[in-house]
Amino acid sequence: MKQAKLIKNFGRNLRFKPKYFYSPNSESELLDILQLHKDEKIRVVGSLHSWSNLVKTDEVLIDMRYFNRIEVFAQNGETRVRVGAGCQIKHLLKALNKQRLTLPSLALITEQTIAGITATGTHGSGKHSLSHYIESLRVACFKGDESTAQVVEVNDGVELQAARCSLGCLGVITEITLPCIPQYFVQEKATFCQKIDEILILEKKAPLQQFYLMPHSWLFLAHERVVSSECRRRGLAGVYRVYWFLVIDLGMHLTLKLFASVLRSKKLIHFFFRQVAPSLISPRWVVTDRSDHALVMEHELFKHLEIELFVTRSKVGEAASFVADILKLSDDASHKLSPSTFEKLQKAELIDSLEDIKGKFTHHYPICFRRILPDDTLISMASGGSEDYYSISFITYVEPRDDFYALATFLANNMFELFDARIHWGKWFPQTGEQVNQLYPEIVEFRNVCHQFDPNGVFRNVFIEEKLGLK
């Protein structure tokens, strides 16, 4: 056991001091810890890149950083990787790339652990979340005998669906096996569009595309991305990476922090998005780069906070118009809502809630849209159904965050009512247990599996109990 210390997450919105903090080295050491604390509350932590209260506990916190073994093997003609739960994605990608392999799906950053990233259904664009691809897991839990901790292998049926995206509720994952795919290169091109329909059409030729709604100019910018037939860098990819790092990862973020957080100037934020931002991106620069360079950004350089909402493809057009209208009102109390937004809010009896946000917050970051294919999990945000999902993300660099929290709560509640929007489990999470219950048809199955693996509710905290209805 290590000295209990103050735990802080990436966004610094979460700070707590558990009574006990462990970093076990082996499954047998882990089982001893679980056995010792079987009557208390235990949570596991990855690299603390979630903004929700998932990892918070006053009692026992387990850090799995020493479970970082990587073993690539062939089985039935396919290549797989068996990876320790605490291995960070960046180390895994490096090891896989040495064998010209990579993961089937990537997120925007690679700081997270494999268990952390999959426990929350983390995703990129144009593929399933990484959780979906998991073939088996080893989980330390109390399955079958509430008084004896043991490690079980999960590789089939509803248990596998639950364990792929488990929010840490089944027990402590020690190892994950998933397929790897041959390393590939991605061709990327930037395209500006006036309307979301134009941008959705581009997806046919660029299936890995992600796109942004630029606040205050209200233009869409697509990163059209397609798997290249060539396995080499093209279009001055090295120069592009340096340009992107200096101009976007550093320059844009520092400028926005200065305008929004230090100077708090609405006018400068408007100026940036209307005059400066469009000139930073050249639609003529077509670049081909290795997947783990092309699809990943240095998004973790500056502390921020994010909420991300998920809607199905058939609702994304309307959801985007609604978001733009609401952000305009939030920026300017005299903005007149479109008849369509007004009607929607009136019909759902939500008009009064507009008072909480009118003129109170100027959004200052591109709103990112990503497409996620439906998952074979029970409760990931893209679980269930046959339609693709779109995530819509809102980021703030301003502190204190109260005005952003009010806007994010408004969006979460209203978009739940109007578009059945779900919220990323790892991001700021204002939805209620009642809303979660309605949004996830398989939640009953998930609770059943939780009861089998953890009959006494050892692996739960207040967040899990409230949001998942697991008492």
Ligand SMILES: Cc1cc2nc3c(=O)[nH]c(=O)nc-3n(C[C@H](O)[C@H](O)[C@H](O)COP(=O)(O)OP(=O)(O)OC[C@H]3O[C@@H](n4cnc5c(N)ncnc54)[C@H](O)[C@@H]3O)c2cc1C
């Ligand atoms: C800058 C930034 C960029 C991001 N980009 C993306 C993105 O592109 N796409 C996206 O979908 N999300 C993104 N996220 C969200 C992030 O991927 C998730 O919140 C992810 O869960 C964080 O992983 P972690 O290793 O830090 O785990 P933590 O945040 O520490 O924990 C997350 C969950 O995993 C559980 N867990 C961790 N280890 C284990 C284990 N061994 N056994 C059982 N449960 C475990 C924890 O209990 C907790 O419930 C981003 C977050 C940040 C801060």
